[in-house]
Amino acid sequence: MIQNLHTHTTFCDGKNTPEEMVQAAISLGMDSLGFSGHAPMEPPGNWTMTDVAAYRREVLRLREKYAGRLEIFLGLEQDIDSPPQPDPWDYVIGSVHQVWKDGQALPVDDSQEVFLHNVETFYGGDCYAFAGDYYRRVGEVAERTGCQIVGHFDLMTKFNEGDRLFDIAHPRYMAAALEALDRLASQGVILEINTGAISRGYRTAPYPAPPLLRAMGERNIPICITSDCHSAQDLLCAFPQAAELARCCGYREQMQLTAEGFHPVELV
Ligand SMILES: [Zn+2]
Numbered sequence: 619m620i621q622n623l624h625t626h627t628t629f630c631d632g633k634n635t636p637e638e639m640v641q642a643a644i645s646l647g648m649d650s651l652g653f654s655g656h657a658p659m660e661p662p663g664n665w666t667m668t669d670v671a672a673y674r675r676e677v678l679r680l681r682e683k684y685a686g687r688l689e690i691f692l693g694l695e696q697d698i699d700s701p702p703q704p705d706p707w708d709y710v711i712g713s714v715h716q717v718w719k720d721g722q723a724l725p726v727d728d729s730q731e732v733f734l735h736n737v738e739t740f741y742g743g744d745c746y747a748f749a750g751d752y753y754r755r756v757g758e759v760a761e762r763t764g765c766q767i768v769g770h771f772d773l774m775t776k777f778n779e780g781d782r783l784f785d786i787a788h789p790r791y792m793a794a795a796l797e798a799l800d801r802l803a804s805q806g807v808i809l810e811i812n813t814g815a816i817s818r819g820y821r822t823a824p825y826p827a828p829p830l831l832r833a834m835g836e837r838n839i840p841i842c843i844t845s846d847c848h849s850a851q852d853l854l855c856a857f858p859q860a861a862e863l864a865r866c867c868g869y870r871e872q873m874q875l876t877a878e879g880f881h882p883v884e885l886v
């Protein structure tokens with residue numbers, strides 16, 4: 619069964635309409651597809667949805683239209699700073715895209731230049747102090763969003779291919795990340811292996827990094843593979859690579875969503 623639960627469309631910052639995504643999923647032989655539009659957040663971003671009601675209507679229309687050909691799930695990527703969305707969702711991905719420092723929202727994944735500028739300006743150039751604030755929020759994301767899946771756990775490494783900005787083996791970095799993992803492990807949430815930064819050319823490997831993936835396995839944290847795609851052509855980007863990474867880090871199963879909820883299936 620091929621599934622991807624982390625996808626974006628023209629309702630937020632994706633390139634393709636939901637229907638184009640559905641048609642691509644069918645032609646790729648996928649069994650199911652979940653939409654996870656970016657929920658509105660504070661401060662407003664130009665990458666979040668402006669009409670959540672229309673998004674819901676369109677996904678529910680497609681679910682009916684393509685019934686029997688593709689199972690479609692209505693999800694939401696809820697930022698830790700998104701106001702609560704009262705409507706029912708099939709699932710929620712909880713993500714941290716910004717940290718707050720001195721009353722300002724600092725984006726985590728905007729660009730390398732913005733990241734370095736903010737670390738320099740607000741943290742005196744200390745990436746590990748930024749990591750402390752980032753992972754404190756990630757540790758809270760399940761409690762704050764009520765999510766079933768935590769998005770891109772180590773997003774702050776988006777521009778750090780080859781450890782060019784900071785060392786992920788640094789004790790302060792690992793301590794911050796492991797504290798977040800411990801807190802999430804107690805929440806019973808799924809963490810994703812997310813290939814989104816590969817399709818966008820920022821990285822050659824998925825999130826999270828292998829040491830964190832092994833630490834997740836030791837804590838019995840379940841996983842699911844997603845591509846966080848912003849276009850139909852990336853629906854299954856690097857899925858075999860992600861599955862191989864999971865196996866190398868000790869995983870044998872991933873979680874899949876069905877009409878009855880999440881259940882484990884063998885990694886293939
Ligand atoms: Zn995200």
Ligand SMILES: [Zn+2]
Pocket residue numbers: 624625626695769846
């Ligand atoms: Zn996303």
